[in-house]
Amino acid sequence: MTLKIGVPSKGRLMEKTFEWFGARGVIMARSGSDREYAGAVDGIEGVELVLLSAGEIPRELAAGRIHLGVTGSDLVRDKLADWSSQVAELAPLGFGHADLVLAVPVSWVDVETVDDLDAAAAAFRRAHGFRLRIATKYHRLVREFLTAQGVADYQLVDSQGATEGTVKNLTAEAIADITSSGETLRANHLKILSDGMMHQSQAVLFAARAADWQPETRRALDTLYSMLAIDARF
Amino acid sequence: MSSRAEIRAEADRLFAAFQAAGAAPVEADILQPAETLLDLYGEDIRARAYVTQDPLRGEMMLRPDFTVPVVQAHMAHGADPARYCYLGEVFRKQDHPGRQASEYLQVGFEVFDRTAPEAADAEVFALFSSLLAPCNLRPATGDIGILMAAVRGLGTTERRRAALLRHIWRPARFRALLDRFSGRAPVAPARAELLARLASDKAEALIAAAGPMTGLRSGAEIAARAASLLEDAQTPPLAAPEAALLYDLLSLQAPAGAALAHLRGITAMLPAIAPAVDRFAARLDALEARGIDTASLPFEASHGRSTLEYYDGFVFSFESAVKGPPVASGGRYDALTAVLGQGRSIPAVGGVIRPALVAGLKGAAT
Numbered sequence: 001m002t003l004k005i006g007v008p009s010k011g012r013l014m015e016k017t018f019e020w021f022g023a024r025g026v027i028m029a030r031s032g033s034d035r036e037y038a039g040a041v042d043g044i045e046g047v048e049l050v051l052l053s054a055g056e057i058p059r060e061l062a063a064g065r066i067h068l069g070v071t072g073s074d075l076v077r078d079k080l081a082d083w084s085s086q087v088a089e090l091a092p093l094g095f096g097h098a099d100l101v102l103a104v105p106v107s108w109v110d111v112e113t114v115d116d117l118d119a120a121a122a123a124f125r126r127a128h129g130f131r132l133r134i135a136t137k138y139h140r141l142v143r144e145f146l147t148a149q150g151v152a153d154y155q156l157v158d159s160q161g162a163t164e165g166t167v168k169n170l171t172a173e174a175i176a177d178i179t180s181s182g183e184t185l186r187a188n189h190l191k192i193l194s195d196g197m198m199h200q201s202q203a204v205l206f207a208a209r210a211a212d213w214q215p216e217t218r219r220a221l222d223t224l225y226s227m228l229a230i231d232a233r234f
Numbered sequence: 235m236s237s238r239a240e241i242r243a244e245a246d247r248l249f250a251a252f253q254a255a256g257a258a259p260v261e262a263d264i265l266q267p268a269e270t271l272l273d274l275y276g277e278d279i280r281a282r283a284y285v286t287q288d289p290l291r292g293e294m295m296l297r298p299d300f301t302v303p304v305v306q307a308h309m310a311h312g313a314d315p316a317r318y319c320y321l322g323e324v325f326r327k328q329d330h331p332g333r334q335a336s337e338y339l340q341v342g343f344e345v346f347d348r349t350a351p352e353a354a355d356a357e358v359f360a361l362f363s364s365l366l367a368p369c370n371l372r373p374a375t376g377d378i379g380i381l382m383a384a385v386r387g388l389g390t391t392e393r394r395r396a397a398l399l400r401h402i403w404r405p406a407r408f409r410a411l412l413d414r415f416s417g418r419a420p421v422a423p424a425r426a427e428l429l430a431r432l433a434s435d436k437a438e439a440l441i442a443a444a445g446p447m448t449g450l451r452s453g454a455e456i457a458a459r460a461a462s463l464l465e466d467a468q469t470p471p472l473a474a475p476e477a478a479l480l481y482d483l484l485s486l487q488a489p490a491g492a493a494l495a496h497l498r499g500i501t502a503m504l505p506a507i508a509p510a511v512d513r514f515a516a517r518l519d520a521l522e523a524r525g526i527d528t529a530s531l532p533f534e535a536s537h538g539r540s541t542l543e544y545y546d547g548f549v550f551s552f553e554s555a556v557k558g559p560p561v562a563s564g565g566r567y568d569a570l571t572a573v574l575g576q577g578r579s580i581p582a583v584g585g586v587i588r589p590a591l592v593a594g595l596k597g598a599a600t
Binding site: 081082085105106107108109110111112113115116118119120122123124127128131139140143144146147149150151152153154155156167168170172173188189190194195 | 272273276277278280281329330331397400401404406407408410422424425427428431432437440441444445446447448449450451453455456458459460463
């Protein structure tokens with residue numbers, strides 16, 4: 001039985017992951033044609049590369065269909081209930097940095113903090129007859145943050161892309177999304193709340209608690225621990 | 235673990251007892267319109283209720299409790315007064331594996347009666363107490379009405395009173411507001427900066443300078459809140475003795491008889507709570523008349539203040555020594571009937587028992 005490691009199947013996240021492992025002697029590469037989602041691992045025995053969409057890696061980890069997986073810490077926290085009971089964080093990889101933030105129109109000169117947003121939401125509901133809409137795809141993370149902060153009179157509306165445009169399109173009053181430079185937010189006349197940082201995300205190597213950990217996959221994991229200089233154990 | 239048959243038998247026994255106490259059995263749909271529940275509880279209910287999509291009716295929720303449909307049915311075509319009971323499954327999503335049931339039976343009893351609310355409170359509590367007597371549970375009681383009365387009587391602006399009342403079921407937020415309004419928490423640097431900026435020019439000019447306007451929230455709404463922020467910054471903090479009494483009230487925890495004496499003692503300094511304290515006293519008399527020893531009955535002024543609740547008066551629960559949710563809980567929810575009654579309202583009190591927990595305790599005892 002081989003140890004299956006799930007890695008994002010394309011883009012910068014895949015390249016950076018290959019680089020990170022490669023620098024530590026675990027050589028990952030796509031095999032076959034450019035379009036074929038197949039990969040190979042050199043430099044270590046008994047490890048199999050599984051190329052997956054980054055968004056599906058949390059689910060595959062939770063199901064135990066892969067032993068290890070590289071994906072954003074934001075995706076794991078948002079997609080998995082009680083995430084730390086399902087997966088273990090083995091190592092932050094130091095790339096794929098992005099912040100999950102709350103943003104409102106720049107014209108809201110009266111709103112700088114989550115506390116202001118809460119008060120604005122109360123007034124908005126009175127004036128418009130419905131709860132202030134926050135567009136996001138990170139439903140669990142955003143709701144847990146706002147519940148912990150005691151914010152009321154808001155609703156989350158689903159937005160799977162171009163979230164920054166929802167305010168201009170009048171389908172939301174505020175947004176919660178990831179940003180690395182804040183440029184898209186500024187271009188859409190939005191500003192970040194000063195205490196609205198919900199999660200600082202980066203790519204992380206996770207281990208699946210539900211995976212079938214046989215003696216041989218454990219041995220491969222031990223080899224990886226030493227090659228990758230990982231101190232964490234699960 | 236009790237078998238399903240044992241749990242069902244316990245549920246039937248409790249349901250029969252509620253009917254013997256004069257309640258008419260009622261049914262409720264398992265699929266409830268999500269909109270009503272979301273408007274009532276806010277987005278938090280999504281984390282707890284199963285949401286599903288109906289091709290014609292839109293978003294629906296698997297019944298997370300019976301209170302809302304029972305109140306709706308009563309407001310639409312109920313007798314006045316009325317006593318109802320119900321038995322059925324409720325559904326609550328659980329985010330942590332294996333700890334709590336996500337589907338379980340509830341047996342409930344609700345009283346809609348205008349004549350003597352305190353007597354109705356006592357009737358419900360005494361009925362639950364006698365039905366649960368074999369389980370040796372610890373009762374807990376509270377009265378959110380006293381806290382609400384204290385807030386309504388605060389010598390401050392209507393805006394500050396409304397802000398506190400809005401968050402009365404969110405203890406952390408309530409506390410943060412109270413700390414700010416009483417001057418115990420310093421003005422946050424972000425707020426101080428914001429106030430300085432708002433004071434520097436007319437709101438309309440600041441909005442124009444900030445950049446293009448997007449979204450539904452209008453310039454007038456933004457200017458109105460900016461004005462209210464500046465006004466609030468000029469509001470003096472709550473008088474120290476008044477604030478101290480409110481903090482005292484939040485942490486009041488004593489046997490009911492002693493709690494009443496304490497509340498009587500502070501009523502002179504917080505006269506707004508006098509009617510609520512009178513109701514508390516009348517309730518204790520009614521409980522005594524039903525054989526409840528109020529000298530030992532635990533009371534906490536903050537009991538029952540949690541999100542996803544709607545109680546605004548008497549609250550109670552019965553807890554076992556086993557860690558987990560209460561075996562039974564309930565309270566008064568007059569305001570909810572106004573929200574769901576489209577202009578009409580009726581004083582209402584009730585509670586639910588979880589027969590699986592009762593059966594488990596009885597099984598463990600034998």
